[in-house]
Amino acid sequence: MVWPMTAVIQIEGLRKTFRTFRGGARVALNGFDMTVEAGQVHGFLGPNGSGKTTTLRTLLGLVRADDGHMSILGQRAPEALPAVAPRVGAIVESPQFFGNFTGRRTLQLLARAGGVPAERVDAVLAQVGLRDRAGERVKAYSLGMKQRLAVASALLKQPELLILDEPANGLDPAGIREMRDLMRELSAAGITVLVSSHILAEIQLICDHVTIISRGQRVATGPVAAVLSGFDKGEYRVRVGDLDRAAGVLTTAGLPVTRNDDHLVVADVADSAWISEQLGQRGMWVTELTPITPDLESVFLQLTAAAPGPSVPRQVDDVVQPGPIDLGVQP
């Protein structure tokens, strides 16, 4: 199989079914595909239980796949993992640090265990912004600082690829912002970053590309802006004095119109000036004409929702699979 030279991670047709305690089967991955190109900060987004951790654990050889092809840095996984491991940093399980050690001591021990030169410790402490707090005990660190220490430990061996499972889990907005800045700095330093998350705002802030998984299948992928624009329905919010009359005019002209309390939502609008012209000609003066651009949250909900109503918890293991949506953005 020929894969693009720039693909740092390539996953095709990945399948994994877990046998449950009671002899049942739980489909975690159902033919999942993902491509992460060099230099990306790639968000791996999906609801709880959609298969993100299973994908990362399978990629890193911690879980055996039932079927599919995977490569990391151009080498087949899991077979070639021992060869590529020195070039990959990963935090898939929350690392447990010894609280009585300082951050620096923790990294010194990890460096020694990994055969990494001791000078790397100060370099990674600086890289993750912990240099000034490196002499404090880890048990006094905030959650954000512990996450940074975890990232620092993964950076010790100067990886080309960093894989982080839910790095911003439990962080407050300021912590998420700091994590975003850190990801961007790592990306600027030439490291490809794959970040999994079920938090949309976090992915929109941190990542330039995204793959969305739902029930073990990829449902969208591409640059964040392209994924969003694939869902742009050309909708405009229109405010005008007589909503009913305006709705009538626009509907007669063939545009889909939704009447809300104090405004209309008009879809399929190619030229917004045409709306003000049509209404103005009939003595209706438009006071607002605003494009409604999709955000990742609404796209995510559309893509991952075979969602039950709010009173019914999402059944992550439902058998029904949504059809994958090909945005044609990425192979």
Ligand SMILES: Nc1ncnc2c1ncn2[C@@H]1O[C@H](COP(=O)(O)OP(=O)(O)OP(=O)(O)O)[C@@H](O)[C@H]1O
């Ligand atoms: N070791 C296991 N044994 C049985 N089922 C498992 C196992 N690991 C994961 N699963 C199931 O596989 C599905 C996917 O789980 P996974 O942890 O990959 O999802 P996730 O997207 O990482 O979710 P979260 O955001 O909650 O971490 C879930 O239904 C989960 O219960």
